[in-house]
Amino acid sequence: MKNILIISSVAVLFSACMKEELPVPAVPTVPSGDAMAMNECMGPAYRDQLWIDLGSGTVVNTNDKLAWDLAFESAPDGWRIWLNGAKLMTAWDRGTVDIAQAHDTVGMSIGRRIDAPSGHLDSTAFGDWRGRDAVFVVDMGFNSLGQSLGFRKFRFNSVTTTAYTFDVANLDGSQMQTVTVPKDPSRHHTCFKLGSGVQAIEPLRGAWDLVLTQYTHQFYEPIMPYLVVGMLSAPRVRVAQVNNADFAAVTLTDTLQHPFHSSRDAIGYDWKTYSFDEASFNVDDRMVYIVQDAQGFFFKMHFLDFYGEQGQTGCPLFHITPL
Numbered sequence: 001m002k003n004i005l006i007i008s009s010v011a012v013l014f015s016a017c018m019k020e021e022l023p024v025p026a027v028p029t030v031p032s033g034d035a036m037a038m039n040e041c042m043g044p045a046y047r048d049q050l051w052i053d054l055g056s057g058t059v060v061n062t063n064d065k066l067a068w069d070l071a072f073e074s075a076p077d078g079w080r081i082w083l084n085g086a087k088l089m090t091a092w093d094r095g096t097v098d099i100a101q102a103h104d105t106v107g108m109s110i111g112r113r114i115d116a117p118s119g120h121l122d123s124t125a126f127g128d129w130r131g132r133d134a135v136f137v138v139d140m141g142f143n144s145l146g147q148s149l150g151f152r153k154f155r156f157n158s159v160t161t162t163a164y165t166f167d168v169a170n171l172d173g174s175q176m177q178t179v180t181v182p183k184d185p186s187r188h189h190t191c192f193k194l195g196s197g198v199q200a201i202e203p204l205r206g207a208w209d210l211v212l213t214q215y216t217h218q219f220y221e222p223i224m225p226y227l228v229v230g231m232l233s234a235p236r237v238r239v240a241q242v243n244n245a246d247f248a249a250v251t252l253t254d255t256l257q258h259p260f261h262s263s264r265d266a267i268g269y270d271w272k273t274y275s276f277d278e279a280s281f282n283v284d285d286r287m288v289y290i291v292q293d294a295q296g297f298f299f300k301m302h303f304l305d306f307y308g309e310q311g312q313t314g315c316p317l318f319h320i321t322p323l
Contacts, residue, residue, distance in 0.1 A: 035247075035319040039305075040212060042314035045144035046229050049086060049213040051203050054293045054301075057320055061203045065214060066143060068191040068199045074183045076161040081126050082115050082189070085216035087141030087149065088227050090114050091125040094135045099155045102172040108137060114225050117217045119232070119264025129156045137171070152194065168194065188235050209237050209293045210267070212316065217269065229314060230269030233291075239266035240290040247302050250288045252323050260292065267291075271303045272316075281306040281313065290323070298323040 036057035042048045051061040065086035073080040083089035090112040094103065116123030126136060133155065140149035155167040162183055169176035181198060184190040191201035202208075210231050217228045233239060238260040242250055272283045288302045301320045308315030 035321045037317065037319055039308070039315060039317040041308050041312070042212060042214075042229070044312075046214045046314045047144045049201075049211055051208040052210045052212065053203075053207060054209045054291060054299045054320055055295065055297065055322075060208055061201075063199075063201050068193045068201050069140065070192045071189040071202070072164050072181055072183065072192065074185055074187055074190045076183075076185070078183070079128075079130055079159045080121060080124055081129070081156065081164070083125055083138070084141065085115060085117070086214045086227075087143075088139075088216050088225065089141040090139045090225070091154075092137040092139075093127070094137055094153075096133050097135050098173075099135045099153050099167055099169050100173045100176055103135075103137060103153065104171070105137060105139075105151065108139070112139065114216050114218065117215060117265045117268070119235075126156070130159065133157075206294045209234050209291065215265075215269075217265070228269040230265065230271075231267040232264045233262075233266055234294055236262070237294060238262050238292045241266070242288040242290065244286050245288045247285070247288050247300065247319065247321075250290065250300050252290070252298060255290055258290070260290075272306050283316075 038052070038057060040050050040052075040059060042050065047065055049063050049065050050059045052058070053060050065084070069084050069087075069089070071082040071084070072078070083091060092105075092108045092112045097103065113125040115125050129136075136154045136156075138152050138154055140152060142148055151171045153169045153171060153173075157165045157167065157178075159165075164181045164183070165178065166181075167176060167178050181190060181192050184198065186204050187202045188205055189202050191199045193199050210233055212229075212231055214227050214229055215232060216225045217230075218225050240255045240258045240260045242254050242258050245254070267289055271287050272281045274281050283303045283306055285302050285304050288300055291299050291301060293299065299320050299322055301318055303316055303318045305317035306313055306315065
């Protein structure tokens, strides 16, 4: 598939989490209106990440997916750390070994993990690293040409209300350094790139609802992580999916039969499929999503196309209507 990067040497072990079902909240007062059309392109090889605010129907930030490596939970009591799934990064827990010694990747093919695409907090590749003194061998993923970005070793030492501290080294133990990452409380996650430091990637809290991006999804036949193109949700954004629906006829009452989910990939990638017979992507415009945004307002949205004016992939056309 054009939107799937298959890495045949990768196998992943993690437990999938069921989507969380929540009761339908009271409907906030928000004026209804005509559908807002957005047609956003991700650039060659799906390289860009586009952060979207539903209320304004605009892209509030765009960045190269290679511009960061790790995302640190920014809340004062936060301690979780995520990989950049847009690069197909994976991590292998080696336990309490000496980070300064040389290590290889023998056994990593069955021991590596990804962050669950659902975004569930108990399903990260690093897990609860606190107090373990564990060393993680991290595959830094691939660039937009599919070229490997190599390996690094990480040992996460501490976290406070304001900062994280960790050690990082090459696979052979050389060039080890200790890094401190200050938390950015204005964002849900503090993004960091080796050699460059903290990066202003994720928009401010409440300023975005969805991000159009490549991300790592786990498939099971065969058991392989693939890079897919889809839409991920911000923390506290909730989504209800209405299948085989007339977009114009969908209202908030549909949530009585279609409960909301807070999973990060509640919209995900499968609003489109690839036809090998037609050698093109087909979009299911009868797959409708009701989204409660970061401010508590409701919108319905659906996708109509995956191609730009020049016929390039990675340019989804979608409609958003306030409810």
